[in-house]
Amino acid sequence: xxxxxxxxxxxxxxxxxxxxxxxxxxxxxxxxxxxxxxxxxxxxxxxxxxxxxxxxxxxxxxxxxxxxxxxxxxxxxxxxxxxxxxxxxxxxxxxxxxxxxxxxxxxxxxxxxxxxxxxxxxxxxxxxxxxxxxxxxxxxxxxxxxxxxxxxxxxxxxxxxxxxxxxxxxxxxxxxxxxxxxxxxxxxxxxxxxxxxxxxxxxxxxxxxxxxxxxxxxxxxxxxxxxxxxxxxxxxxxxxxxxxxxxxxxxxxx
Amino acid sequence: xxxxxxxxxxxxxxxxxxxxxxxxxxxxxxxxxxxxxxxxxxxxxxxxxxxxxxxxxxxxxxxxxxxxxxxxxxxxxxxxxxxxxxxxxxxxxxxxxxxxxxxxxxxxxxxxxxxxxxxxxxxxxxxxxxxxxxxxxxxxxxxxxxxxxxxxxxxxxxxxxxxxxxxxxxxxxxxxxxxxxxxxxxxxxxxxxxxxxxxxxxxxxxxxxxxxxxxxxxxxxxxxxxxxxxxxxxxxxxxxxxxxxxxxxxxxxx
Numbered sequence: 001x002x003x004x005x006x007x008x009x010x011x012x013x014x015x016x017x018x019x020x021x022x023x024x025x026x027x028x029x030x031x032x033x034x035x036x037x038x039x040x041x042x043x044x045x046x047x048x049x050x051x052x053x054x055x056x057x058x059x060x061x062x063x064x065x066x067x068x069x070x071x072x073x074x075x076x077x078x079x080x081x082x083x084x085x086x087x088x089x090x091x092x093x094x095x096x097x098x099x100x101x102x103x104x105x106x107x108x109x110x111x112x113x114x115x116x117x118x119x120x121x122x123x124x125x126x127x128x129x130x131x132x133x134x135x136x137x138x139x140x141x142x143x144x145x146x147x148x149x150x151x152x153x154x155x156x157x158x159x160x161x162x163x164x165x166x167x168x169x170x171x172x173x174x175x176x177x178x179x180x181x182x183x184x185x186x187x188x189x190x191x192x193x194x195x196x197x198x199x200x201x202x203x204x205x206x207x208x209x210x211x212x213x214x215x216x217x218x219x220x221x222x223x224x225x226x227x228x229x230x231x232x233x234x235x236x237x238x239x240x241x242x243x244x245x246x247x248x249x250x251x252x253x254x
Numbered sequence: 255x256x257x258x259x260x261x262x263x264x265x266x267x268x269x270x271x272x273x274x275x276x277x278x279x280x281x282x283x284x285x286x287x288x289x290x291x292x293x294x295x296x297x298x299x300x301x302x303x304x305x306x307x308x309x310x311x312x313x314x315x316x317x318x319x320x321x322x323x324x325x326x327x328x329x330x331x332x333x334x335x336x337x338x339x340x341x342x343x344x345x346x347x348x349x350x351x352x353x354x355x356x357x358x359x360x361x362x363x364x365x366x367x368x369x370x371x372x373x374x375x376x377x378x379x380x381x382x383x384x385x386x387x388x389x390x391x392x393x394x395x396x397x398x399x400x401x402x403x404x405x406x407x408x409x410x411x412x413x414x415x416x417x418x419x420x421x422x423x424x425x426x427x428x429x430x431x432x433x434x435x436x437x438x439x440x441x442x443x444x445x446x447x448x449x450x451x452x453x454x455x456x457x458x459x460x461x462x463x464x465x466x467x468x469x470x471x472x473x474x475x476x477x478x479x480x481x482x483x484x485x486x487x488x489x490x491x492x493x494x495x496x497x498x499x500x501x502x503x504x505x506x507x508x
Contacts, residue, residue, distance in 0.1 A: 044379050045342030047304055052296075063317045088299030089356075097350060100377035102343075123354035125298050 002092070002108045003032055004190065005076040006175040006226035008182040008248035012042075012070035013223050017202070017211045019076060020065050021231040024206035026055025026078040035091040036061060038076035039104045040069050041179035046102045050091045072250065073182050075175045077106035089126035093175075094134050096122055098141065099148035101178050105134045108228055109171030109187055133172070137162045153247065153254065156183045160245040163187075167243070175226065182248045184226045186240035192226040193237045194251065202232045222251035256346070256362045257286055258444065259330040260429040260480035262436040262502035266296075266324035267477050271456070271465045273330060274319050275485040278460035280309030280332040289345040290315060292330035293358045294323050295433035300356045304345045326504065327436050329429045331360035343380035347429075348388050350376055352395065353402035355432050359388045362482055363425030363441055387426070391416045407501065407508065410437045414499040417441075421497065429480065436502045438480045440494035446480040447491045448505065456486045476505035 005022045007015050019038065027033035036058065037050030051058045055078050077092035084090040092106040107130035114129045121142055122135035140162050145155060159176055163185040166172040174185040184190055195202075197220075199213035217223075226248075230237040240246065246253050259276045261269050273292065281287035290312065291304030305312045309332050331346035338344040346360040361384035368383045375396055376389035394416055399409060413430055417439040420426040428439040438444055449456075451474075453467035471477075480502075484491040494500065500507050 042306075042342045045345070047302070047342060049303075050301055059321050060317070063314070067313050088296045088301060091299070097376065097379060100379050102379055123351065125351060125354050125356055 002077055002079045003030065003228040004106055004108045004173060004175050004226065006177070006182050006184060007071070007074040007223065008251050009072045009221070009223040010250040011218075011221050012072055013221070014068035014070050015074050015076070016065055016068050017204070017209065018225050018227070018231050020209055021204040021206045022076060022078060022227070023055040023061050023065060028056040029206040030078070032078040032080040034079040034081040034086040036076070036078040037091050037093050038064060038074065039093045039095060040071040041073040041102070041177070042071055044101065044179065046095060046104060046179060048093060048095060050088065052086050052088050052091055073177050073179050075104050075106050075177055075182070077108075082110050083130070084126055084128035087126070090128045090131070092130060094131050096134070096138055098138055101148065103138065104177050105137070106175045107133060108173040108189070111166060111170040111172065113169055133166055152178060152181055156181050156247050159183060160185055163245070164243065173228065180249060182226070183245060184240065184248070185245040186242060188242055189228050190226065190240045191228070191230050191237040192224055192240070192246065193230070193235055194222065194224045196222045196251075201234070203234045204231060205233045206231070224248050224251045256331055256333045257284065257482040258360055258362045258427060258429050258480070260431070260436050260438060261325070261328040261477065262505050263326045263475070263477040264504035265472075265475050266326055267475065268322035268324050269328050269330070270319055270322050271458070271463065272479050272481070272485050274463055275458040275460045276330060276332060276481070277309040277315055277319060282310040283460040284332070286332040286334040288333040288335040288340040290330070290332040291345050291347050292318060292328065293347045293349060294325040295327040295356070295431065296325055298355065298433065300349065300358060300433060302347060302349060304342065306340050306342050306345055327431045327433050329358050329360050329431055329436070331362075336364050337384070338380055338382035341380070344382045344385070346384060348385050350388070350392055352392055355402065357392065358431050359391070360429050361387060362427040362443070365420060365424040365426065368423055387420055406432060406435055410435050410501050413437060414439050417499070418497065427482065434503060436480070437499060438494065438502070439499040440496060442496055443482050444480065444494045445482070445484050445491040446478055446494070446500065447484070447489055448476065448478045450476045450505075455488070457488045458485060459487045460485070478502050478505045
């Protein structure tokens with residue numbers, strides 16, 4: 001399968017610590033060696049780094065790990081391919097423009113009988129079940145909301161409903177963001193943690209790395225990290241229930 | 255204004271040499287310090303590196319310069335902003351999906367009275383004249399070709415016609431690619447050069463760098479580089495005429 005990583009924060013925050021843990025699972029402590037990607041929002045814009053190389057050896061992953069890009073909304077993914085071969089166009093996250101906003105998505109799981117998803121507006125570039133499902137979700141949103149609504153919360157709740165329909169076809173854990181909101185939908189495996197004052201130390205499971213967030217933050221910072229499996233072993237992560245979704249904005253559930 | 259750089263090749267080729275020259279113009283030998291970007295196609299997929307930092311000091315640009323990503327179709331751009339502030343969403347190249355293909359675009363120039371361009375299908379994320387023009391071009395292509403035609407040449411010729419309409423609104427030099435074709439449209443300033451056997455040495459204008467392409471290539475390689483201004487001073491570049499366009503595939507005009 002794959003692993004997901006997301007972040008929602010109230011101040012631009014780098015994700016180097018969490019990303020360092022995730023990268024190890026891409027061919028070292030985990031089997032997810034079929035590519036990786038990460039999308040950072042900065043204002044209305046976003047940028048994606050991706051590679052079909054294993055994340056634990058990728059030169060570009062090394063840069064992202066070492067260079068602290070600060071963002072309030074991040075979506076990342078490491079892939080262990082099942083549907084669709086290992087290549088750049090099958091590498092998550094996927095981004096499409098809707099109403100002049102960049103919408104970014106990553107999926108963990110596997111669908112069956114997904115051939116009846118026939119999006120008209122958005123078409124997949126690669127041949128994964130994941131990208132097809134993303135195009136279908138965007139198509140359905142676009143049909144229901146031809147113009148951008150002023151309040152985006154109902155749009156994300158609708159997206160969570162669509163995800164539920166997809167869960168009838170298989171395992172469908174999803175992260176979805178417009179740069180302001182980050183939606184986490186759990187099919188069978190998704191965890192999250194909110195870090196805020198008083199900050200403490202965190203120790204990665206997958207790499208020999210401890211960070212003292214007291215030294216890295218201000219007392220007003222609120223940062224939520226979402227991951228398939230907890231990334232640290234000395235903190236308490238919320239385990240999401242099957243079928244549950246949580247919508248985050250500026251680091252907190254809304 | 256800005257500067258454009260494009261490449262079309264018959265074998266995956268890195269663009270490190272040309273990109274090294276272009277980067278210097280982003281705040282060092284040239285004034286184009288308002289961000290930069292580069293898109294590499296690999297198969298049907300593509301990846302973009304971009305930054306609103308000046309290219310001559312950007313950490314990410316350093317990576318791209320040092321890490322030889324090989325591609326048959328590349329579009330790059332360094333920005334000196336006129337319309338739209340300096341930020342990530344205003345940074346070229348821009349990419350949108352059409353018929354399940356990634357279409358990438360960069361523009362050099364400046365338009366007036368462009369507010370009457372009202373694309374319905376694709377909407378700009380940022381507020382540049384350039385991205386609005388791109389959305390309009392894609393909208394017009396989509397209206398004329400609701401499905402992907404088997405031959406893409408007429409589509410690019412149609413895009414060149416649309417570019418000509420935009421030239422009535424100001425300066426509009428453009429690079430446009432679907433990963434297989436690279437279209438170069440000249441409004442007032444665009445040059446290209448095709449390198450093939452027998453290969454020789456090339457000397458950058460903007461950096462103290464000479465490359466001997468004999469050592470870097472095989473006899474069958476054909477590589478065309480397109481740039482706003484010639485990047486080397488010991489080779490003969492084709493200067494394009496105002497209003498002219500050239501469509502490249504696998505390194506050669508078609």
